[in-house]
Amino acid sequence: MSASTNIVGLSDYICSLEQSAKDGDKNAMNNLAVCHFNGEGTEKNLEKAFYWYQKAAEMDHIEAQFNLALCYFNGEGTKMNLEKAFYWYQKAAEMGHIEAQYNLNICYYIGFITEKNLEKAFYWCQKAQKMAIKVQ
Numbered sequence: 001m002s003a004s005t006n007i008v009g010l011s012d013y014i015c016s017l018e019q020s021a022k023d024g025d026k027n028a029m030n031n032l033a034v035c036h037f038n039g040e041g042t043e044k045n046l047e048k049a050f051y052w053y054q055k056a057a058e059m060d061h062i063e064a065q066f067n068l069a070l071c072y073f074n075g076e077g078t079k080m081n082l083e084k085a086f087y088w089y090q091k092a093a094e095m096g097h098i099e100a101q102y103n104l105n106i107c108y109y110i111g112f113i114t115e116k117n118l119e120k121a122f123y124w125c126q127k128a129q130k131m132a133i134k135v136q
Contacts, residue, residue, distance in 0.1 A: 010041035021052060029056035030064040037067070037076075048078025057088060065092035066100045087115040093124060099129035 002019035016121035020028030036045045050071050056064030069088035072081045101124045108121035
C-alpha cells in the first residue's frame with residue numbers, strides 16, 4: 001500500500017468520523033477529537049479537539065470527560081480553568097476512569113484545586129486501586 005493510499009484512507013476516515021460526530025455518535029466525537037488533538041489524518045487543531053471532547057463528554061463518554069479535564073488543566077484548546085478540570089475529573093472518576101480517580105486522589109491529598117481532604121483522597125485512591133485490579 002502506498003503512502004498516498006494511506007492518506008486517502010485517513011481522509012475518508014476523518015470524513016466518516018465528522019459525519020458520525022455531527023449525527024450525534026459520542027464515540028465518533030471522541031475519536032475525532034483525538035485525531036484533531038494529535039494531528040492524525042488532519043491538521044493538529046486543539047480548539048477543534050476541545051470542541052469535540054466537550055460534545056462527547058456532555059454525552060457521558062468517559063474518556064472524553066477525562067481528556068476534557070486535561071484540556072482545561074493544561075489550557076489546550078481553551079483557557080486554563082482548574083475548577084472545570086476538577087469538575088470533569090470528578091465526572092470521569094465517578095464513571096470509573098482510573099486516571100481521573102487517581103488525579104482526584106492527588107487533588108484531595110495535597111489540597112490542589114480543592115480543599116485538602118484525606119478521607120476523600122483515600123476514597124479515590126482505593127477506587128483507583130480496585131479499578132486497576134479489575135483491569136488486570
